[in-house]
Amino acid sequence: MLCLAQTNDVPKDRLGELPQPWKEPIHRISFEEYDATLKYWAGQHPGIFTFEKRGESHDGQPVYLVKITDSAVPNEDKQVVLVSALHGGPERSGTTTTLHLIEWLLGGSDLAKETRRKQVVLIVPIANPYAFFTTDRFTNKQKIDLYDPQISYWDLPKLKLAVPQRTPELAAFLGIVDEYQPEMHLDLHGTGLQAFPDDKLGDRTMRQGQTMFEISACSYSNCGVRPWDPRVTEAMVQAGAAAGFGSDRAEADAQRCFYNPDHDVFRSRLW
Ligand SMILES: [Zn+2]
Known part of the structure; x- marks a missing residue:
């Protein structure tokens, strides 16, 4: 058995050997x-x-x-x-x-x-x-x-x-x-x-x-936002997959109840 910790030839700069698209x-x-x-x-x-x-x-x-x-x-x-x-x-x-x-x-x-x-x-x-x-x-x-x-x-x-x-x-x-x-x-x-703060914008x-994962017809900042029938969303997911773009499925999480303070107005109706 050989593991990295036992070898002496750990490259000095592993990052330098990797592709660096951000340049x-x-x-x-x-x-x-x-x-x-x-x-x-x-x-x-x-x-x-x-x-x-x-x-x-x-x-x-x-x-x-x-x-x-x-x-x-x-x-x-x-x-x-x-x-x-x-x-x-x-x-x-x-x-x-x-x-x-x-x-x-x-x-x-x-x-x-x-x-x-x-x-x-x-x-x-x-x-x-x-x-x-x-x-x-x-x-x-x-x-x-x-x-x-x-x-x-x-x-x-x-x-x-x-x-x-x-x-x-x-x-x-x-x-x-x-x-x-x-x-x-x-x-x-x-x-x-958008994620770069003002002092890092240069x-x-x-x-x-x-890169980011594909996601259609839902906002993860507000999972209550589902504008279309799930069958429409699923058609979009399938079309993306056929074109080579895998997608996350917010609808797979639909059975979960995501609580946030905005939902307090519904408290008496839900639980
Ligand atoms: Zn946005």
Whole structure:
């Protein structure tokens, strides 16, 4: 029997022998590149791709809405789908995914063509341009998280924003929801710089090698959030597995009761 403790040839620097993907920087898309890419797609795909400015952040950066559909087919009977990445800035791969989705939707596959004939796909790749292009923090310039604003920013009985001038990016996003009333909204989260504290952000270069497990249709920060029938979620899990991406299954935990203090209001009904 030989174990490492008995040998003298332990390499001095084991870390140095391993692949070090984190030394490779990831290209940071600039506003100019984002803007030029949308204009390029509009020029390449007339009759399918349009985009428009729906609002702007406190510092004047535009919130763009992309619309993809086959304009030769009337919209009346089409399904409307809204896809966003409300946590980008810092969760940068959410935005990357929306851009890949656009590329796929503009492609020549039978499924992409069918999707364009049957659906109006609305995409907001960068809902919070101040977070994405300027800070890589979750909030807008007035320190409000668009994905999860405090309750005081909502007028919930009226389903409106209480102080829309403080959340202009969210006002732009809700304007899209109100106008199109989509049958489905998919919000993509992801990896990025969210876990880096302010004093570790440096020049905000993201590096290769970050990864996280796939999880759909549940938030582990609030396991009560299950927006769809579990069969829809399972179809997403199966499609991911078929494409080579294993997934965690929040629904496998569904029989457990996750207590947190928010559930106190239900205490008299549950136990
Ligand atoms: Zn997130």
